[in-house]
Amino acid sequence: MAKVNSNGHANGSSGKTNGNKSDGLASSNLVDIQSGLISREIFVDDDIYQREQEQVFARSWLFIGHESQVEKPGDYFVSRMGEESVILCRDREGQIHAFLNSCRHRGMKVCRYDEGNAPVFTCPYHGWSYATDGKLVGVPYFKSAYDQKLDKSQWGLVEVAQLRNYKGGIWATWDGEAPSFLDYIGDYKLFMDLLLDGWDGTEGGTEVFGGIEKWSIPCNWKFPSENFIGDRYHNISHRSVDLVGIGPSGGQRRDTQERAGAVAMDVSFPERGHGSLNFIRTDDTSIGAYQHSPVVSEYFAYCEEQRRKLWGKRSRVVAGPGTMFPNMSFLPRQPRTIAVWHPDGAGRTEAWRWFLVDKAAPKEVKEFLRQYYIRYSGPAGLTEQDDMENWNYAHSASKGVIARRYAYNYQMGRNFPAQPEGLEPKLPGQAVDVTKGVAGEQNQRGFYSRWAEFMDAPSWKELATWKNGK
Numbered sequence: 001m002a003k004v005n006s007n008g009h010a011n012g013s014s015g016k017t018n019g020n021k022s023d024g025l026a027s028s029n030l031v032d033i034q035s036g037l038i039s040r041e042i043f044v045d046d047d048i049y050q051r052e053q054e055q056v057f058a059r060s061w062l063f064i065g066h067e068s069q070v071e072k073p074g075d076y077f078v079s080r081m082g083e084e085s086v087i088l089c090r091d092r093e094g095q096i097h098a099f100l101n102s103c104r105h106r107g108m109k110v111c112r113y114d115e116g117n118a119p120v121f122t123c124p125y126h127g128w129s130y131a132t133d134g135k136l137v138g139v140p141y142f143k144s145a146y147d148q149k150l151d152k153s154q155w156g157l158v159e160v161a162q163l164r165n166y167k168g169g170i171w172a173t174w175d176g177e178a179p180s181f182l183d184y185i186g187d188y189k190l191f192m193d194l195l196l197d198g199w200d201g202t203e204g205g206t207e208v209f210g211g212i213e214k215w216s217i218p219c220n221w222k223f224p225s226e227n228f229i230g231d232r233y234h235n236i237s238h239r240s241v242d243l244v245g246i247g248p249s250g251g252q253r254r255d256t257q258e259r260a261g262a263v264a265m266d267v268s269f270p271e272r273g274h275g276s277l278n279f280i281r282t283d284d285t286s287i288g289a290y291q292h293s294p295v296v297s298e299y300f301a302y303c304e305e306q307r308r309k310l311w312g313k314r315s316r317v318v319a320g321p322g323t324m325f326p327n328m329s330f331l332p333r334q335p336r337t338i339a340v341w342h343p344d345g346a347g348r349t350e351a352w353r354w355f356l357v358d359k360a361a362p363k364e365v366k367e368f369l370r371q372y373y374i375r376y377s378g379p380a381g382l383t384e385q386d387d388m389e390n391w392n393y394a395h396s397a398s399k400g401v402i403a404r405r406y407a408y409n410y411q412m413g414r415n416f417p418a419q420p421e422g423l424e425p426k427l428p429g430q431a432v433d434v435t436k437g438v439a440g441e442q443n444q445r446g447f448y449s450r451w452a453e454f455m456d457a458p459s460w461k462e463l464a465t466w467k468n469g470k
């Protein structure tokens with residue numbers, strides 16, 4: 001693998017990469033935060049991709065679904081963790097589990113549907129059956145073929161090491177040594193609260209609305225992850241949709257009245273890899289957004305009022321896109337969605353998108369949001385294909401032997417000021433004021449410095465360094 005030098009050019013004789021994929025270079029050499037250069041190899045190299053599966057996806061907390069998708073006993077939703085298919089389900093006792101969707105006999109997928117309700121999961125290959133708590137409960141010819149000697153208690157579905165339901169969002173990790181979910185997110189919790197609480201401030205007051213959009217993009221999974229964590233810079237890509245004006249109040253692609261006179265703040269948690277883009281309003285004046293119909297605008301005005309009462313100054317945070325390391329991105333404001341970028345090889349990503357609405361919102365509000373979500377998101381929407389077009393061509397134009405010699409540039413916004421004194425609420429993490437600079441790349445640098453740590457660290461013992469004051 002090539003190490004990047006200060007001109008963004010790969011080291012090696014005649015400027016060529018040495019082509020040796022196993023020369024033992026640490027990932028931190030491919031990600032040079034000091035100079036703001038990152039080697040293209042981390043996006044296109046197959047060996048690095050394989051290593052990511054072990055180092056990043058088998059150890060991180062990954063978003064797998066929402067409790068409203070598995071409300072009743074027997075409800076299941078087939079999700080993914082990295083490349084693995086997993087079954088998120090609620091057992092007969094009401095407990096939520098996540099299992100590897102692979103039969104313990106010969107590996108067949110025990111559930112081939114996207115979602116539903118089942119008393120047991122019966123493997124289509126030879127018929128082993130598993131209860132919704134994962135236990136192996138049925139084995140054909142148990143008496144005659146196995147002599148009743150197969151110890152069923154040892155052959156249940158493989159379950160994740162840890163699972164956490166936080167305000168309805170469900171995350172899991174395969175790593176028993178990983179810190180608790182709340183420790184994994186740290187002060188980034190604020191953004192999960194903004195995402196999962198009801199618009200009127202009700203704790204965990206959201207539900208998943210409609211089906212899950214799924215599509216495939218020919219690019220590395222880190223392109224969308226880094227775009228959502230901090231790319232204010234790419235607004236030019238959405239110029240046409242801004243002109244069309246598909247936003248909830250008929251302007252631009254999202255409502256922007258909420259941001260008038262606000263301070264733009266980028267927030268990075270480099271010790272954890274998470275990041276988010278925000279605006280902070282400087283006063284409590286009413287924002288008059290979502291002018292669609294009386295019911296809709298009344299609902300949002302009511303919610304704003306409630307938030308102000310419940311949250312005080314925190315209600316001034318207009319939270320924008322963010323990414324929780326490694327591959328869960330979200331928008332806490334309309335369109336209120338969660339996306340997971342599942343890795344499918346170095347050059348392919350399977351994108352899944354969930355949509356959230358307030359459980360208690362009137363039907364008309366949910367319908368209004370449904371229409372907006374459809375025109376905004378996914379491959380059939382008007383905004384998301386702009387992004388996909390960029391990631392698609394950036395990836396394919398980066399994988400040739402010549403292209404790979406040149407690092408990407410992440411040098412923007414290295415000296416932005418901290419949050420202005422007296423501006424409240426004080427945002428957690430490494431918060432910088434980008435109002436003047438318009439866009440910076442500190443969040444991307446934070447994401448990749450954490451990525452490099454994951455790639456090099458032997459275990460969570462080394463990764464949970466924030467405990468030692470980092």
Ligand code: FES
Nearest residue numbers: 103105106123126
């Ligand atoms: S693979 Fe499932 S029963 Fe054989």
Ligand SMILES: [Fe+2]
Nearest residue numbers: 234237238387
């Ligand atoms: Fe975009």
